[in-house]
Amino acid sequence: MIMPQMGFDMQEGRLVRWLKQPGDAVEKGDALAEIETDKATVELEAFESGRLAKLLVEEGATVPVGEPVALLEPLAAAQAPPTLEGREVDGAARQPAPTREPAPEGTPAAAPPSPPPPPAEPAPRGISRVARQMAAEQGVDPATLQGRGPGGRILSHDVEEAARQSQAQDAQPAITAGEYRFVPRFHDPAHYLGEAAAPQAQRLAGQTLGEHPFAQPPATTDPETTPPAGDGISSAGEAAPAPASPAAPSPAPAEIKPWSRMRRTIARRMSQSKREIPHFYESVQVLMDQALAFRVDLNRELPDEDRITVNDLLVRASALALEEFPNLNGTYTDEGLRINPTVDVAIAVAVEDGLLTPVVRDCNGKGLVELAREVHRVVRAARKGRLKPDEYAGGTFTLSNLGMFGVEAFSAIINPPQTAILAAGGARQQPWVVDGQIQPATVMTLTLAADHRVTDGVEVARFLNRIRELLEHPWLLVNPHLAR
Amino acid sequence: MAERFDLVVVGGGPGGYVGAIRARQLGLRVALVEQEHLGGVCLNWGCIPTKSLLHTAEVLRRVQEAGRYGIETGPVSADFGKAIDLSRQAAQRLAKGVSFLMRKNGVHVVEGRGRLAGPDRVVVEPSGEELVADKILLATGGRPRSLPGVELDGELVLSSRHALSRRELPGRVVIVGGGAIGVEFASIYRTYGAQVTVLEMLPHLLPNEEPELAQALERAFQRQGIQVRTGVRVAGLARHGGQVHLTLEGEAEPLEADMVLMAVGTQPNSENLGLEELGIETDRGFVKVNEHMETTRPGIYAVGDLVGPPMLAHVASEEAVVAVEHMAGRPVPRLQPERMPRATYCEPQVASVGLTEAQARERGYEVVTGVFPLQANGKAVALQETGGLVKVVGERRYGQVLGVHLVGPQVTEILAEAGLAVNMETTLEELGGTVHAHPTIAEAVREAALAALGRAIHI
Secondary structure: OEOOOOOOOOOEEEEEEEOOOOOOEEOOOOEEEEEEOOOOEEEEEOOOOEEEEEEOOOOOOEEEOOOEOEEEEEOOHHHOOOOHHHHHHHHHHHOOOOOOOOOOOOOOOOOOOOOOOOOOOOOOOOEOHHHHHHHHHHOOOHHHOOOOOHHHOEOHHHHHHHHHHHHHHOOOOOOOHHHHOOOOOOOOHHHHOOOOOHHHHHHHHHHHHHHOOOOOOHHHOOHHHOOOOOOOOOHHHHHOOOOOOOOOOOOOOOOOOOOOHHHHHHHHHHHHHHHHOOEEEEEEEEEOHHHHHHHHHHHHOOOHHHOOOHHHHHHHHHHHHHHHOHHHHOEEOOOOEEOOOOOOEEEOEEEOOEEEOOEEOOHHHOOHHHHHHHHHHHHHHHHOOOOOHHHHOOOOEEEEEOHHHOOOOOOOOOOOOOOEEEEEOOOEEEEEEEOOEEEEEEEEEEEEEEEOOOOOHHHHHHHHHHHHHHHHOHHHHOOOOOOO | OOEEEEEEEEOOOOOHHHHHHHHHHOOOOEEEEEOOOOOHHHHHHOHHHHHHHHHHHHHHHHHHOHHHHOOOOOOOOOOHHHHHHHHHHHHHHHHHHHHHHHHHHOOEEEEOEEEEEEOOEEEEEOOOEEEEEEEEEEOOOEEEOOOOOOOOOOOOEEOHHHHOOOOOOOOEEEEEOOOHHHHHHHHHHHHOOOEEEEEEOOOOOOOOOOHHHHHHHHHHHHHHOOEEEEOOOEEEEEEEOOEEEEEEOOOOOOEEEOEEEEOOOEEEOOOOOOOHHHOOOEEOOEEOOOOOOEOOOOOEEEOHHHHOOOOOHHHHHHHHHHHHHHHOOOOOOOOOHHHOOEEEOOOOEEEEEEOOHHHHHHOOOOEEEEEEEHHHOHHHHHHOOOOOEEEEEEEOOOOEEEEEEEEEOOHHHHHHHHHHHHHOOOEHHHHHOOOOOOOOOOHHHHHHHHHHOOOOOOO
């Protein structure tokens, strides 16, 4: 068993603890150990069934990718039929186990010399480029596929078959981009555009909120639109659990709910970020009326599944602005700032008990609609738990948008090793003073948290102003150089 | 008294014997029943002897054309009977090879005609011996068809099998059917000097191939003096003394021939196999199977010509491997008939794998194609054989290579590359990005892929 590569930029992993001991029988797929990468804590699974022969590293050790961590003895060849294959297995199993000292305590990161590759390592399976692309589009994880092409190669038919099966299993209709549709609560573009689309928009919002992990309780985001309960009695009052009396003694010891791995990872990374990165914050208010009208206009021309959301516009505006402010797209290292060749925007997505940050790569290599499509795809994959490691690792900037949850403004914690994170509040109508006159306007507050080691207040101000310019003149989102 | 096996295979052709070997590799006890020759039609009366004859004809053609290269040979004479003898020797040698493989792998070979006598037993005729088996693999193959009402007499009206043992060269040959068998015999007979006419009902020779390939072949045949009549139907056939008169629909004048070769297709050997008694379903004589080659009777499998097109030896072999691996409970590869390579050894050779342009469009692909003519290929020019071309069919969305179609010298050997490209789902970029050695005919494959991307170099 080797330290697996769980993201394309993963170089090493820390072995948190062993879940099996030498001599334990293991089934293919059993968790052998917990491994922590800089992105997540995951389980190391047995590549095949057999017996765990020897642990090669101690708990807490950091091991480079590809280095062996344990020896797994395949099932005894005696059980295999007397065939050519059987003899081969037999031969492999008899290979002497390379003897190694466990990594000495106190020097967990030291890479021991490379022994011969362990016998239990499976042959890598191939996948055609066509199948890989198709799998990405359909949200199918190639690792779950059984290739039925030559030599077990995964081909497009295998992906199609898996996609068909998963569709058949999902009794619910596939989640469409509608889920991420921004439905403003405090204003509706349809009102001032004279378009009677509001009922439909609300219906969609109701449908999709039901599937959303943050949907509970919807009333907190917008009490006005909460439908009255059918029997006329406040359902909220009934449903709410009776508050425990503060005076009541609690004889039972408080229950401790253990942290999930995701929460642990979030805790570690966020603490590290706040501890190590000198954050500073700047906010701007953006008038969103033009952008919202632009979006409604644009969506008239687009098929339902490609409908652009406010979130998409924010990704687009951020990406275009980052192109002009490469420092904010850079990666801090002790030697200097790494300038990243592409803008890869990570999007914070709420999932059960935590959040994920799927990444849209090379945002500026895509047109607006293409970008939106990719945003929808990765967000959907994140919600369905089908993100591949290279789809949540390695962003160069993060967008966190709580606008749809009724948040006015907030500030976020930088997602290391990135330099900045944009926090978007909701767009809501409010009085706005123009030339001494009060007018209604739809206003959104954007707050950027940035690393003061990399950048300073003026640069961030210019960056935020460029984002504002792009959003307030939304045709620039199609071509940012129109006005130049 | 009946002997028990894990698997009994009926038929020793490229389906049956390959299935038997694979089953032995998987540790099954296997018996194989063969009534005539191990190796089946392919090895005895098909692929192999025709390749021998075509090679002899190729040698003759080189000598005949030697003058073109400034090589004077004097009068050339060729003995067709000797060519037939050589082809028989090749077949016999390979049949012995299969026999050796059966012994080496421990397959129990039983001579006789196998017939289902129950869901788990095969009776061998005429001995009456019974073989009991957990699983049965039917691989009884096919045989040449004729036109309705026309008897294959072996004297004037021949099947390919008859033709392969006829040592006399006919003066005038009419070949009915312009498929692979028809055009291969046309090349053989024409090179030896016979007058050859090929009749095809459909608009082109090799009607399953890309029309560009067929057109290139038809042009070459015309240059060689082979009469090609496409879009014609035989209305009547009459024997007059030592001659045959063929009447074509809508034509008064009959075609006269000293020999007629019927090459109108293959029919399955599904009669008297005991299928009906076990309720095994057939469709126009072909045994119906699922994707694991299992018949409608669980435990009984069928492969090869017996189950229908593509009726090719290598398809039968692969189907047999799938069937046996399924019996053994192993994960089986997916059979994709259109991804099976197809090779025809006429002069010039025709080879293809994957979808034609029309098939790709039918399936809804957004099709791109690239054609590279061999006139622009250095090796073909050096060989003075520039009549061929390579056509690559791809699709736009992923750039997948869907089909490769070749006509030209020795293209059946280049087909392997095309087969790899299609079966691995290579993209046009990948195929076009692979450096090919210069000078080779195979360079044209890369160039055709680049042509589909709009950036062929040499055209």
